[in-house]
Amino acid sequence: MVIGVLALQGAFREHQEMLAALGVESRQVRKPEQLDGINGLIIPGGESTTMGKLLHDFHLFEPIRQKALQGMPVFGTCAGLILLAREIIGSGQPRLGLMDMAVERNAFGRQVESFEVDLDVPALGEKPLRAVFIRAPYIVSVGPGVEVLARYGDKIVLARQGCFLACAFHPELTDDTRLHRMFLDQC
Ligand code: GLN
Numbered sequence: 001m002v003i004g005v006l007a008l009q010g011a012f013r014e015h016q017e018m019l020a021a022l023g024v025e026s027r028q029v030r031k032p033e034q035l036d037g038i039n040g041l042i043i044p045g046g047e048s049t050t051m052g053k054l055l056h057d058f059h060l061f062e063p064i065r066q067k068a069l070q071g072m073p074v075f076g077t078c079a080g081l082i083l084l085a086r087e088i089i090g091s092g093q094p095r096l097g098l099m100d101m102a103v104e105r106n107a108f109g110r111q112v113e114s115f116e117v118d119l120d121v122p123a124l125g126e127k128p129l130r131a132v133f134i135r136a137p138y139i140v141s142v143g144p145g146v147e148v149l150a151r152y153g154d155k156i157v158l159a160r161q162g163c164f165l166a167c168a169f170h171p172e173l174t175d176d177t178r179l180h181r182m183f184l185d186q187c
Helices: 012-021 048-057 061-069 079-084 178-186
Strands: 002-006 025-029 040-043 074-077 085-088 099-104 114-119 129-134 138-142 147-152 155-161 164-167
Touching (some): 002 012, 012 178, 040 178, 048 061, 074 079, 079 099, 079 164, 099 155, 099 164, 114 147, 129 147, 138 147
Parallel strands (some): 002 025, 040 074
Antiparallel strands (some): 099 138, 114 129, 138 155, 147 155
């Protein structure tokens, strides 16, 4: 199994380290042909407007969309979650739009740019998941095909739709590998 990690910008190395810790081979994706033969793709955190622009500049936008629509699993974290959303509140920025959800960017306010919490994620078992939020978005609403996997307060922060998984936080910055393993099961 080989997992592609979109490597245009943001926290791609940390995802690769986590995959390596799980004994899974990963590949940095910067060109369309690097999508060939991968079993799934991770879109990391970073800056979603910059990443959206780079996806166009590197001619990756449509190839990723097409592969995903043909069944390639995609895991978007933080900025990656924003890129997966159908709607980004108040923004016309480019997005892949693969998941039927509306998201709000930088949703936790300037005074709490970064924080950590323990989240209840029933799908991962009893032990709470440590979640690192960095200028994080959240999911405002989801369509009927989207399964909500975790909330922080009343805000949806982890969701799944078919082979697409999205979280508002940075699972690659902790040593809890359960969310990556959930994604690998999908791949
Ligand atoms: N605020 C960033 C954005 O809107 C996301 C932050 C992150 O990925 N840590 O793209």
